[in-house]
Amino acid sequence: MFFAHSPTVEDLMRRVRMFMDQHIVPRQRQWHDEVHAGHFPVSFMEDLKAMAKAEGLWNLFLPHLKEGEPGTRLTNLEYAPLAEIMGRVSWASEVFNCNAPDTGNMELLHMFATPAQRETWLVPLLDGQIRSAFAMTEPDVPSSDATNITTSIRRDGDDYVINGRKWFITNAAHPNCKLFIVMGKTDPDAESHRQQSMILVPAGTPGVTIVRNIPVMNHISPEGHCEITFTNVRVPASNLLGEEGSGFALAQARLGPGRIHHCMRSIGAAELALELMIERAQERKTFGKYLQQHGTIGEWIAKSRIEIDQARLLVLKTAWLLDEVDAKAARKEISMIKALIPQVHTAVCDRAMQVFGAMGVSPDTPLADHWTWGRALRYADGPDEVHLQAIAKMELAQGKERIGAMAAYLNAPPRD
DSSP states (O other), X not given: OOOOOOHXXXXXXXXXXXXXXXXXXXXXXXXHHHHHTTOOSOTTHHHHHHHHHHTTOSSTTOTTOOTTSSSOOOOHHHHHHHHHHHTTSTTHHHHTTOOTTHHHHHHHHHHHOOXXXXXXXXXXXXXXXXXXXXXXXXXXXXXXXGGGOOOEEEEETTEXXXXXXXXXXXXXXXXXXXXXXXXXXXXXXXXXXXXXXXXXXXXXXXXXXXXXXXXXXXXOOTTOEEEEEEEEEEEEGGGEESOTTOHHHHHHHHHHHHHHHHHHHHHXXXXXXXXXXXXXXXXXXXXXXXXXXXXXXXXXXXXXXXXXXXXXXXXXXXXXHHHHSOTTTTHHHHHHHHHHHHHHHHHHHHHHHHHHGGXXXXXXXXXXXXXXXXXXXXXXXXXXXXXXXXXXXXXXXXXXXXXXXXXXXXXXXXXO
């Protein structure tokens, strides 16, 4: 196995780090001040996006960019360390047009949109002119299993009519959010995985109501995690994404790479937390000793390093599998990283917060915000328990094929 990054990726990592250090990290205070004063989008975001685009640090996430489309074509494995660097600052990925949920939506449009849909929605998303949202999760059903969703997408002549309620829809409160990709049922009587479809709903369509921007751990994200109702929302039949009944398959195609992106950004946040913890431990004294001289703190630092490096290697393996085969073949590894990484993220941030004392839970460090998002990621794209059950199911299925093979390892006498 060869663990080094290619020269191309090493160069991109260096350039992304330099851009972060020069243009993003120094703006963190200004970002917080403007957002908390009610100014969003922040005043400097478009300037930073223009700079990143001019430097070729744009749309780095999309492995199948076509000739003429803005961005650098990278594999999932090549993009992973870049996402980690961006994850050190919660809003940094938007600067590079690599922010969720737009990345997943661009993947969907890239793979399944008609030429007209690409021109209307994909082109401005790739250019960073608009934002978008993915509306799947519902409050009234366990929608970690997408077959449970109840939103209705009913054909009516040359239109579809949409009725339903969604919540925790990221980006929906962003002033530049112009598109909702809505998942609902077009045929409730079909086979369970062929009932769902996806449809493109322009923001502002009559009947689309943003009910509220739901706080996450009492923290309100300016881009929104919103509850939305769709009441007799009418859009042309040409707005269907893919085919009727293909919604479940489209969702699986979207969520594989998206989970890897989330996990790599989480590792970036955990890495930052560890670095902050190490610096604090070497400059702060309690009871006459530096914090690093207390055994507990040293143990936290060591455990954090082990956990982060283990997590990173598993995510890189998953990204490699996604490139070499597909999301279906890598589904166990995708579930493994999704169950593991948010817990590593929150554990390392929690230790760092403890090392900082009361300052760690204040806005004077980024730790509380990072911890909050890490905790929320234990639900996003499926809760831990669903992924753990999926992993166990796959392991047990493989074990069933080998029943009896372990007998040679047992010391018990054979039974008559």
